[in-house]
Amino acid sequence: MxxxxxxxxxxxxxxxxxxxxxxxxxxxxxxxxxxxxxxxIAASSATAAFAAEQFRHADPQHAREAVMLQIDLLQQFERIAPSSVHERNLGFAYTRLAMVDEAAGQKADSEVAFQHAKDWFQKVHPENRLTDVQMESFVRHLEKPPADRPPLP
Amino acid sequence: MTSVRSSLLSTVSAGLLAFVLGGSLSYFGAERLTLLYMGPSFSELGHKEGHKLSRVTQSLYGLELSRLLTQSTPVSLQRSVGCLRHIRAGSPPEVAHAIDLQLATDYSALALLEQQANDPSAAASHRQIAASLLQSIGWKDTSEGALDNLAVHYMHKGTKP
Incomplete structure (x- = not known):
């Protein structure tokens, strides 16, 4: 060479x-x-769908476990990279938790969850102060298939 | 003249080969080393918590992919059941129920297809598995109607179960 x-x-x-x-x-x-x-993205979507389905069909204990899994994951994602998407999803998840607790007769727990939901929504929309009824109707609205959703007030 | 051209050509070829070989080895080596150095995903939470979150999201990613890619055919549903069982075996306990719901949905869909194909014994067997999975995750109604409803929603509307 x-x-x-x-x-x-x-x-x-x-x-x-x-x-x-x-x-x-x-x-x-x-x-x-x-x-x-x-x-x-996949984990957020999978846990949200699971929590929604368990809320509709399962007993209060299992419905609560499903929504707590969603909240736990979203809070960890929010700690890693704060984002308005996670904050809004946490608002919806805490609203669902409040609805689960309310259905189970846990009024005090439900009020605490509604307060958490308000705090998370407040971060995304500081100018709007949502009521418990409004938050609940948002969650119920999102559970319907897109074609069956009436326009929001 | 010919010998100069041939020598130039062999030098260029050898140089190119050395560039490609060196580059390829170095590319894969650097890729592996970087991933090793970066550690597991979500390392911002610390090693233990990051590793746990990584396992949870890995399982949920598999679950979501299975839901997106599964078609309403017996073969596809059977494949999905196999994948989900594999994911469930290696998943952390907190996501097991979410996987069980999808497994129950797949079994309900299989049962519905088998019923339509005049195979009532297979349909009954898969319905039984679906019902027992749903009972384990706290479902209040695991009747045949509820299972068919779950299957129809999943297969025809393309919506989540």
């Missing part, structure tokens, strides 16, 4: 290692972020 060929191979390999390494590190960070976001 000639000296010229050897030095070409060494220089080209070094250039390849440098380029590949930079690109590999960049893509790993980018893909990890995409996968993490997809998991957050």
């Amino acid at each position: 000639s000296a010229q060929l050897r030095s070409t191979i060494v220089v080209a390999a070094l250039a390849g290692i440098l380029t590949g390494g930079t690109l590999g590190a960049y893509m790993a960070r980018k893909n990890d972020g995409i996968v993490e976001s997809a998991r957050v």
Whole structure:
């Protein structure tokens, strides 16, 4: 092998290692972020659907467990990356918890949950102060299939 | 002249090959090392909590994918049941009930299709599994009508169960 060929191979390999390494590190960070976001969206959606279904069909204890799973996850997501989406979803989740507690005859717990719901909605819409009835009607409205939803007042 | 051209061509080819080989090895190595260095997802919460949240979201991601990709055919529903059982086996206990609801939905849908295909014994067997799963997650009504309703909602409206 000639000296010229050897030095070409060494220089080209070094250039390849440098380029590949930079690109590999960049893509790993980018893909990890995409996968993490997809998991957050999927987990939020899955727990919201589960809580809604359990609220409709299960006994109060299981319905409460389902909505607590949703709240627990959303609070962790909010700690990692605060977002108005999580805050609004927490407002809806606490409203559902209040409705579950109300249906189970736990009036005091229901009032506490409604207060949490108001606090979360207040973060997203500081100018609006929602009533318990309004929050409850939002949750019931969202549970209907889009085609069956009457317009909100 | 020909020998100079041939020498130039072999030098360029060797250089390209070295670039591609070095680049590929380095790309995969750097990707793995970066992921290792970054640690598990949600590491902002600390190692233990981040790891737990990572497992929970991983299971729910699988559940959501299964719901989105499953079609209203026996083969697809059977495949979904297999996937969900696999996900459930490795999932943290707090998400087990959410997976059970989807399993019950898939079994109800299977039962409905089998009923329509004049296979009442298979339909009865799958309905029984669905009912027992729903009872375990606190459902008040696990009658045949309730199961069919769950299946119809899932299969025809494309809505969540």
